[in-house]
Amino acid sequence: MKDGPDIAALAALIGDPGRANMMTALMDGRALSAGELAREGGVSLPTASGHLSRLVEAGLLQVERQGRHRYFRLAGSDVAEALEALMVLAEGRGRKRVCTGPRDAEMRLARSCYKHLAGELGVRMYDSLRAARAIEMGPEGLRLGDGGRVQLTGLGLPDAVLRARAPVCRECLDWSERRMHLSGPLGTGLLALILDRGWARRVPDSRVIRFSQAGRTAFDAAFPLREDVDVGN
Structure with a gap:
């Protein structure tokens, strides 16, 4: 067995398009609900809930509760910086999103x-x-x-x-x-x-x-x- 951190497990979590889109939506520091993140990820609410549970369990997201409502945010600045670094890598290799716009x-x-x-x-x-x-x-x-x-x-x-x-x-x-x-x-x-x-x-x-x-x-x-x-x- 190789020594050191298991980057493959985290990379697999982030690498799913739906999860990647949801995490990117949290890059502005906001906390969003599962419904809002489902729309960002382009997935159904049950699918989003499953994704979010896995991301929380892995320590990439954290949950904030207000009454009966749950909101999700990035677990810390280190997660945001890792996502930004992946964006640099993707941009440099021509991996761009299909949707573009005036923003x-x-x-x-x-x-x-x-x-x-x-x-x-x-x-x-x-x-x-x-x-x-x-x-x-x-x-x-x-x-x-x-x-x-x-x-x-x-x-x-x-x-x-x-x-x-x-x-x-x-x-x-x-x-x-x-x-x-x-x-x-x-x-x-x-x-x-x-x-x-x-x-x-x-x-x-x-x-x-x-x-x-x-x-x-x-x-x-x-x-x-x-x-x-x-x-x-």
Whole structure:
């Protein structure tokens, strides 16, 4: 018997088209009912219930109960990041969904990836913070840089976000940009700040984060491009 984690079992669970579609629908961090996920997966409610039970048992989803109702969400940011990485792999090998629509361009510009900002603007924010040395790559991964706490609280980020127990900042491979965007508590906090300030809003029943013209101007000012500074790993 081979040693190490059993990736085949998890890959088989995610690999079913119905289950993959249901998990992708949860990438915006929402909790959805079995009925809603059945529609997303293109399957009947009994079939969806069976899929959801298997995903919960495997630790990929978690259940939240409100009275008699049950809602399902991704079990954590690590699951979302694994799905995003699979999207990168599928995109790079031409494995694309048949259905396309007018939101495709918006999805590539700015979307939620679990609880943080992804797409072109998510990558831009990451690059800007790296170039400003607010965050930097250390021996054990991404971390706050010298002066990062001052810069980020200056943007209006609550200091409590920067004191999270978990690694404050992590990077996640973006499926459309094929580059890194910011995740972890810092990524979550910055997306919350963007939404709270009214720079952008969530599009209902979508992962799209839609910026207003004024919001985009404010975002560009907060996260300017600094192409003369190396942000490579």
